[in-house]
Amino acid sequence: MSEFKFGGQPVLGRLMADLARPAFARSLASVSSDGHAVVTWVPSHRAAQRERGYNQAELLARALASGPARLPCVPLVLKVRATKHQKGLGRAGRQSNLRNVFELVHEARERTPAETQAVILVDDVYTTGATAKEVSSVLLAGIGIPVHVFTFSRAVASVTERHD
Numbered sequence: 001m002s003e004f005k006f007g008g009q010p011v012l013g014r015l016m017a018d019l020a021r022p023a024f025a026r027s028l029a030s031v032s033s034d035g036h037a038v039v040t041w042v043p044s045h046r047a048a049q050r051e052r053g054y055n056q057a058e059l060l061a062r063a064l065a066s067g068p069a070r071l072p073c074v075p076l077v078l079k080v081r082a083t084k085h086q087k088g089l090g091r092a093g094r095q096s097n098l099r100n101v102f103e104l105v106h107e108a109r110e111r112t113p114a115e116t117q118a119v120i121l122v123d124d125v126y127t128t129g130a131t132a133k134e135v136s137s138v139l140l141a142g143i144g145i146p147v148h149v150f151t152f153s154r155a156v157a158s159v160t161e162r163h164d
Contacts, residue, residue: 017063
């Protein structure tokens with residue numbers, strides 16, 4: 001996971017999507033009976049993306065959306081302010097770090113087909129849920145369609161910190 005996110009290995013996104021595809025298909029079936037969903041991803045700030053060369057959540061989302069179901073995959077949210085790295089922050093620190101840093105893309109409603117029943121928000125890892133909660137809140141408030149989060153992995157809680 002670290003090599004994908006920080007090690008300059010974007011090719012791992014396709015491999016991860018292949019591994020996650022069965023779970024993604026089950027998730028899609030549970031949120032939209034006829035496949036009317038749109039896929040988006042947790043955005044990175046433009047400076048972080050420029051430094052890394054890619055957004056790992058976007059690569060994973062695009063690879064998942066291009067599978068057998070062929071779902072629309074569009075940017076719906078922007079990260080408008082750079083933040084500290086989340087690693088090492090507890091739940092309260094993560095929530096505070098992400099407060100008011102995401103905004104809906106101006107054309108988000110136009111990018112979401114009228115028949116869309118759900119938005120599937122993709123990220124690489126779920127730790128405390130702070131990122132998923134913030135981005136989902138922006139999407140729900142701006143588009144008014146249920147948001148379902150799909151991540152490749154989930155961080156294991158330590159004894160000192162309990163995750164969502």
